[in-house]
Amino acid sequence: MASIQKRPDGRWRARYRDDAGKEHARHFTRQNDAKAWLDEVTASVVTGTYVDPKTALTTVQEWSVIWLKGYENNRPSTVRQAKTHLKRINAAFGHRALKSVRPSEVKAWTAKLSDEGLADSTIYALHSRLGQLYSDAVHDGLLPKSPLSRRTAPKAGEQRPYVATTKQVWALHDAMPDGLQPAVLLAAFAGLRVAEAVALRVSDVDFMRGIIAPAIQYPGVELKTKESRTPIPIPQNLCLELSVNHTRWGSETLVTNAWGRAISPHRLEHYFREARATVKDLPEGFRFHDLRHYFASLLIAQGLDVKVVQKSLRHSSAKTTLDTYGHMWPDKEESARAAVAGVLRERLSLRTEQHG
Numbered sequence: 001m002a003s004i005q006k007r008p009d010g011r012w013r014a015r016y017r018d019d020a021g022k023e024h025a026r027h028f029t030r031q032n033d034a035k036a037w038l039d040e041v042t043a044s045v046v047t048g049t050y051v052d053p054k055t056a057l058t059t060v061q062e063w064s065v066i067w068l069k070g071y072e073n074n075r076p077s078t079v080r081q082a083k084t085h086l087k088r089i090n091a092a093f094g095h096r097a098l099k100s101v102r103p104s105e106v107k108a109w110t111a112k113l114s115d116e117g118l119a120d121s122t123i124y125a126l127h128s129r130l131g132q133l134y135s136d137a138v139h140d141g142l143l144p145k146s147p148l149s150r151r152t153a154p155k156a157g158e159q160r161p162y163v164a165t166t167k168q169v170w171a172l173h174d175a176m177p178d179g180l181q182p183a184v185l186l187a188a189f190a191g192l193r194v195a196e197a198v199a200l201r202v203s204d205v206d207f208m209r210g211i212i213a214p215a216i217q218y219p220g221v222e223l224k225t226k227e228s229r230t231p232i233p234i235p236q237n238l239c240l241e242l243s244v245n246h247t248r249w250g251s252e253t254l255v256t257n258a259w260g261r262a263i264s265p266h267r268l269e270h271y272f273r274e275a276r277a278t279v280k281d282l283p284e285g286f287r288f289h290d291l292r293h294y295f296a297s298l299l300i301a302q303g304l305d306v307k308v309v310q311k312s313l314r315h316s317s318a319k320t321t322l323d324t325y326g327h328m329w330p331d332k333e334e335s336a337r338a339a340v341a342g343v344l345r346e347r348l349s350l351r352t353e354q355h356g
Contacts, residue, residue: 187291
């Protein structure tokens with residue numbers, strides 16, 4: 001219901017009721033202005049883009065607090081990452097009304113982050129978080145449209161992992177303290193991530209059949225995805241190497257410190273950096289996770305197709321595998337050229353025989 005009435009003071013009062021029955025009104029000196037405003041509101045109601053005027057004044061900071069409460073049902077590490085992102089977002093936009101942020105300002109923000117030296121992947125993650133914040137605000141009716149889109153998105157940064165040589169992998173293994181050496185084996189020959197490797201229990205490995213079945217990650221929480229729980233086949237000689245700590249200490253986990261106790265990813269990374277410094281030609285930025293890239297390179301070198309590599313790495317999609325490791329597969333152009341050449345050779349040979 002909407003109406004325009006002239007007030008005793010000569011001004012024009014335009015009013016309407018929203019879907020919740022709440023009345024909203026504004027006063028204008030001219031009737032045409034009142035009608036234009038009312039037409040605009042009516043059109044937004046009809047098109048489904050209507051936003052309560054008071055709600056539209058919600059700031060980025062205010063909404064992020066509300067949004068975070070609904071996000072806290074995720075795992076603690078995921079929530080901590082979101083809080084870190086929101087801290088940077090609110091430093092830039094927290095005082096602003098959600099509806100006031102423009103696409104050009106988002107682009108200027110990501111450019112500023114780049115100038116500050118943040119990695120492309122970090123900037124991309126921050127932009128994605130802001131997009132998530134705005135997408136949920138639109139869904140919740142706080143504003144009709146998000147200022148973020150592909151046009152405002154920064155580059156994600158191409159991932160071209162450094163792949164260690166087999167000699168470097170064994171050098172890293174030998175440079176690690178005894179109890180931590182299985183971690184290198186689990187990453188380089190089974191593709192486990194650091195939080196999975198340190199939490200892998202003896203009970204998660206079928207030593208007779210040669211199968212690793214990851215079930216938890218540090219600090220004893222569920223794995224992030226169902227794909228992460230995919231069983232990993234391993235050879236018997238690797239089973240033998242992995243059983244050393246348990247045989248020695250009777251430990252629950254396969255990776256232990258010098259006293260046979262479990263270790264955190266942070267401590268493992270500390271020892272890994274020390275070991276890395278002793279290995280010739282390994283770059284300073286070489287991470288424990290890069291051993292997983294070595295595992296991928298082994299599979300690809302053996303001629304395994306993308307679906308098999310995807311399953312072995314426990315990726316959720318083949319696209320992830322191709323985006324990260326596509327450059328490692330042999331050049332398919334030459335294979336295609338050779339296939340066509342072979343067909344033409346057969347045709348030419350047949351023709352020669354017929355006219356021989």
